[in-house]
Amino acid sequence: MTQTDTDILIIGAGLSGIGAAVHLTKRCPDKSYRIIEQRSAIGGTWDLFRYPGIRSDSDMHTLGYNFKPWTESKAIADGPSIRKYVRQTADEYGITDQIQFDTKVVAADWSSADQSWHVTLETASGAREQITCGFLFLCGGYYNYDQGYKPEFPGEASFKGQIVHPQHWPEDLDYSGKKVVIIGSGATAMTLLPAMTDKAAHVTMLQRSPTYVVSRPAVDTFANKLRKFLPDSWAYGLIRWRNVLFQQFFFRQTRAHPEKARERLLGMVREELGPDYDVEKHFTPSYNPWEQRLCLVPDSDLFTALKAGKASVATDHIARFTESGIELKSGETLQADIIVTATGLNLQYMNGIDVSVDGVKAAPGSLLNYKGVMVSNVPNLAITFGYTNASWTLKADLTSEYVCRLINYMDRNNYASVTAKLDAFPDETDPFVDFSSGYFQRVMDKFPRQHKEAPWKLHQSYTADMMNLRYGRVDDGVLAFETERATAKSEKPVLQAAE
Secondary structure, eight states, X not given: OOOOSEEEEEEOOSHHHHHHHHHHHHHOTTOOEEEEOSSSSXXXXXXXXXXXXXXXXXXXXXXXXXXXXXXXXXXXXXXXXXXXXXXXXXXXXXXXXXXXXSEEEEEEEEETTTTEEEEEEEETTXXXXXXXXXXEEEOSOSBOSSOOOOOOOTTGGGOOSEEEOGGGOOTTOOOTTOEEEEEOOSHHHHHHHHHHTTTSSEEEEEESSOOOEEEEOSBOHHHHHHHHHSOHHHHHHHHHHHHHHHHHHHHHHHHHSHHHHHHHHHHHHHHHHOTTSXXXXXXXXXXXXXXXXXXXXXXXXXXXXXXXXXXXXXXXXXXXXXXXXXXXXXXXXXXXXXXXXXXOOOBOSGGGOEEEEXXXXXXXXXXXXXXXXXXBTOTTEEEOOOOSSSOHHHHHHHHHHHHHHHHHHHHHTTOOEEEEXXXXXXXXXXXXXXXXXXXXXXXXXXXXXXOSSTTSOOOOOHHHHIIIIIISOSOOSSEEEEOGGGGGGOOOOOOSOOO
């Protein structure tokens, strides 16, 4: 590659970015890299979110890295434990010294003339600088850290209590003896509800429509026993594969037999809450399982809080906020001292960076996905985007492995750049993610499209991606490689979808 400030520039020092750096350290030891992190600490999501009860909604044997066994007793881990795991990983592999904190990537422009990225950085003080890199690896997740999604509610200004969004939880928030209403029905709301009942007078989860909920033990007893007889890495690998295969089997069966899956999931909720609870109203979604992500509750904590009378669920629509709470369209009023708007995330692609090629903007909505790692006609760019139906890190690890294979292949053949070449945008494409969740549907026009055929199809299957990314051919006839000498003949990229 051309001489640059660094060979690889990684964006984000969270779970994905630290993992990417470790894979590069292990597989591309001769390559230099830097990590740019907008915040002042390692951890990404797990450092940003500090609301009560923050935890994983996947087991840590699959959310953990494939190279670093998770050895704590709880498989469904709390936020501080995950944050510690990520930081330990960074320290163990000497990653921390390569991170530039409090710095935001504003723009990145690929120059065909010198076969490198020109990246504009902005520090917390507002000062800007430009650095160059040979390869850009975006590992900053898929949502906006600056602002969570919060719709405008009628009469909101009249509410005399406190309104809080989980993404910006006040450290000094005292909810002792208070009536709390949580607006939302996703993983965040279902985490907050049982966690806040320790101090709050009462907690109500207000939802427009229900979500599928499944309980699972926080402690994986079998995994903990297995570690007593096997080395940590062996036990971790076995449990990881057990969980991956079970999850994929469950997902496929659910999609193939949605009615049976629906009956089973709702039956488990009825077993938890008893015959007198209105499961039909509060826990029966209008969609089939896995058309949106299932919510995992550890050790039935949500159901325990509901049965104890410390919490309740209200399924209704908001008419307006009042001085003392929320008036519902049914006419009922929920009294509240604190309202928590667990209304979702603002998703973004390419980490919100203004990406261009030779000055031509690469709008994500006009690009086509390539193997869930790259996008059409944008050279030397990889993006980590985890699974929607499984643990994020499963795909993050495979993505990093593939990027390392790609970089090593380019070095062996003296290539300066690689592009997923697309001569014409296909007439028929599908959304990037097949999910009906509102937070996806709001922004799908700003995400790449996918095709029905490989390599432009986005798999939601770890085994399929493993075969493609870990073992498939790098030079597959779609990727176009160039040496530095060939760049003068390069044509302008096609960066717009067909109208």
